[in-house]
Amino acid sequence: MIFIDEDKCTGCGDCLEVCPEEGAIVLQEDKAIINQELCNSCTECVTVCPESAIYEVEAAPMVPEQAQPVQVTRQSALSRARPAIVSTLAVAAPLAVDALTGVARRWLEGRSVARRTGGQAEPAPGDQTGPGRGGRRRRQRGKGRK
Numbered sequence: 001m002i003f004i005d006e007d008k009c010t011g012c013g014d015c016l017e018v019c020p021e022e023g024a025i026v027l028q029e030d031k032a033i034i035n036q037e038l039c040n041s042c043t044e045c046v047t048v049c050p051e052s053a054i055y056e057v058e059a060a061p062m063v064p065e066q067a068q069p070v071q072v073t074r075q076s077a078l079s080r081a082r083p084a085i086v087s088t089l090a091v092a093a094p095l096a097v098d099a100l101t102g103v104a105r106r107w108l109e110g111r112s113v114a115r116r117t118g119g120q121a122e123p124a125p126g127d128q129t130g131p132g133r134g135g136r137r138r139r140q141r142g143k144g145r146k
Helices: 014-018 044-048 077-116 133-142
Strands: 002-004 025-028 031-034 054-056
Touching: 002 031, 014 025, 014 044, 044 054
Parallel strands: none
Antiparallel strands: 002 054, 025 031
């Protein structure tokens, strides 16, 4: 097949004069263009071009496509672990919902008790609300100690 390097072509028209096939080479916008359907690859234009802008490329023979071996792709660790993750979440989700529900219930019960007792929540078992070290410090600071 014959090709033209448009960057090198000056549009001199020498190739048009020597081409035996009518319309195989035409000038458009001062550049030669080859109609591959009409060109018979005689290479007359290649020898005549003063800028060496026309060249021939031999077509590679067509070889029937051979069966390619199947390529084994590695799966990422995440894609291999995805089924295990999904099944774990399916088991753990109800447990997490139950735990969060219990926490929310205790919190709401604490708020309702605080409302009933005038803003002070009832002491929970184990809370130190009596005179402990923190209580003494508060009293001492109140007596003028800084």
